[in-house]
Every structure is written in structure tokens, then in C-alpha cells.
Amino acid sequence: MNLYKKKIGNFWAQLSNKNKIIIFSLVSLFLLFMFFSPKYKELERMRSEKIKIKSKLDQKKLNLIDAQNEAKNIQKYEREYIEIKSKIDGFKKSLMSERDLINLINILTFRENDIDYLLFISEPIEDSKVSKRLPIKIELEATYFLLSKYIDYIEQSNFIIDIKKFNIEKKKNSYDKIKASLLLAVYISK
Secondary structure, three states, X not given: OHHXXXXXXXXXXXXXXXXXXXXXXXXXXXXXXXXXXXXXXXXHHHHHHHHHHHHHHHHXXXXXXXXXXXXXHHHHHHHHHHHHHHHHHHHHHHOEOHHHHXXXXXXXXXXXXXXXXXXXXXXXXXXXXXXXXXXXXXXXXXXXXXHHHHHHHHHOXXXXXXXXXXXXXXXXXXXXXXXXXXXXXXXEXX
């Protein structure tokens, strides 16, 4: 071991100051590189991990903002739901119940002396999601004035009655009476 020290000592003594500085710098750089290289890799890994975490955090913030906006919309949807439910309840109240069909006959056979009912036929009840629909065919003879009064009477009823078809033709051999054909749809609650 002493032999190596002597050889190194002699070698070092023979070098110029400039060469000593160069060798010292190179050895220092090598030692610095050996010491900091693993730390640099660790630092790069940590930077990469930081970027990933920041990206995840930004995505969570966006999700939170979306959730807050949805929470605001829920109140709006609840108000709309209550409003629609109220309208549906009002619609259901306007639907005729099956026991009101007697009242329907009274409404549709409007009592006027100069109205002659030629046909009054109900067809099979049609079922839909919200209500039932009862189609009724009516043919009658009346004056224009009484026909308009009759249609107004139907429309003023508390029930939902839809006039699907309406035809008028002048009655032969009469100057003031007409013949009217109506197809009505009466909506009945389920």
C-alpha cells in the first residue's frame, strides 16, 4: 500500500500546476456526478409525479365544478317537476270519470227544440298512456245559430272533448237548416 502512495506522490509531484488543476477538476466533476446523478433522477421522477398529481387535481376540480352546476340545476328541475305535476293533476281533474258518462250524454244532447239528432254512436274506448279516449259520432240537423251554440256548449263543458272531424252540408228542401256530422273524442281518466 505504501508503494502505491509513493508512486502516486511521485506522479503528482511531477505534474505541473495546470495539469493538477485539470485532474482535480475532472475528479471533482466525477465525484459530483456520482453523488448528484441518483438525486437528479429522483428529482425528475418527483417532477413527473407532481405533474401527474396536478393533472388529477385539475380534473377533480373540474368534476367538482360540474357537480356544483348540476346541484344548481337540480333545484331548477325540481321546480319544473312540481309545475309539470301540477299541470298533469289539473289535466286529470279535467278528465271525465266513467261515472260522469251520464253527464256526457246530457252535454252532447244539448236540449234545444230545433236540434234533431239523426245519429249518436259511441265507438270502442281507445287506451293511451295517460287516459282513455271515447270516440263518438254525432249527426244532427239544426240552424247555423243553434249549431254554433251547440259547439260552444260542448267547448264550455268542464271536460276535455276534442272535435276531431266536422262536416256541414245544406239540408235539402230547407232554407235555414243544415246537416252536421261530428266526430268527437272524449277523454276519460284511467
